[in-house]
Amino acid sequence: MATAATLAASIANDRAPANAISEPPWLKGLILTTALGFFALFLLMPLLAVFAEALRKGWLTYFGALADPDALAAARLTLTVAAVAVPLNLVFGVAAAWTIAKFEFRGKRLLTTLIDLPFSVSPVIAGLIFVLLFGAHGWFGAWLFEHDIKIIFAVPGILMATVFVTFPFIARELIPLMEAQGKEEEEAAVVLGANGLQTLWRVTLPNVKWGLLYGVILCNARAMGEFGAVSVVSGHIRGLTNTLPLHVEILYNEYNFAAAFAVASLLALLAILTLGLKSLVEWRARRGIEHPH
Secondary structure, eight states: OOHHHHHHHHHHHHHHHHHHSOOOOOHHHHHHHHHHHHHIIIIHHHHHHHHHTTTTTOOHHHHHTTTOOOHHHHHHHHHHHHHHHHHHHHHHHHHHHHHHHHHHOOTTTHHHHHTTTHHSSOOHHHHHHHHHHTTTTTTTTTHHHHOOOOOTHHHHHHHHHHHHTHHHHHHHHHHHHHHHHHHHHHHHHHTTTTHHHHIIIIIIIIHHHHHHHHHHHHHHHHHHHHHHHHHHHHHOTTTTTHHHHHHHHHHHHOOOHHHHHHHHHHHHHHHHHHHHHHHHHHHHHHHHHHHHO
């Protein structure tokens, strides 16, 4: 009996801390209700409203808005800018993360801080910086005009603005991941005779492949959806320098609401696809951690 009583008391003592820190059911319900209410009010309802407004006048109007030459030109430009900006950021992100995580050098903290600069600068201000540099009255404006090179109100300016606002995404995903993995495997590869490129390609990148893919997905989503910086440098020229977000703004300002929401629904679908890919990458990354082999 004494043994049984002692065992029961021991079990009770073991369970006491867990019960002491557990939340009461009403608090859990309140937190869950608040979270779901916030999700429904600020995320789900606006998303449903976009599709509802886009289809209000029927499928014919919907597909007609998407097939409009200006909309197709905006879609092509958006995809082109993303197709150029993402690989550039991929190269920069891998190089910056590898340098910061694997090497010690003077100015390391400064480089890390500069990578975060686009997060702290308004996209509109970023666009104005490029106008100040490459605009008609900018620092290099006269030289560009003499050589018939157009950056502002043209595709190069849109590309530069997009690269600026998106370049932290891949680097910021990889830096903490590479730092957490340490340098032992790379040092072992060097001892076995691998050069720097072989070490990067065969050791470093395979270890961070899911984080790298995650950063690429986020970078691509931001590149396709960027509005502020692109709006400043684009000039809003129909069929030439309008991306999809800018095309939506023009349609809405012209009170062409059906077409505006139709194009906006295309961006929403791209966002949903991005979210699905992001969730898939997170799931595969968790499986890789739980089942490394």
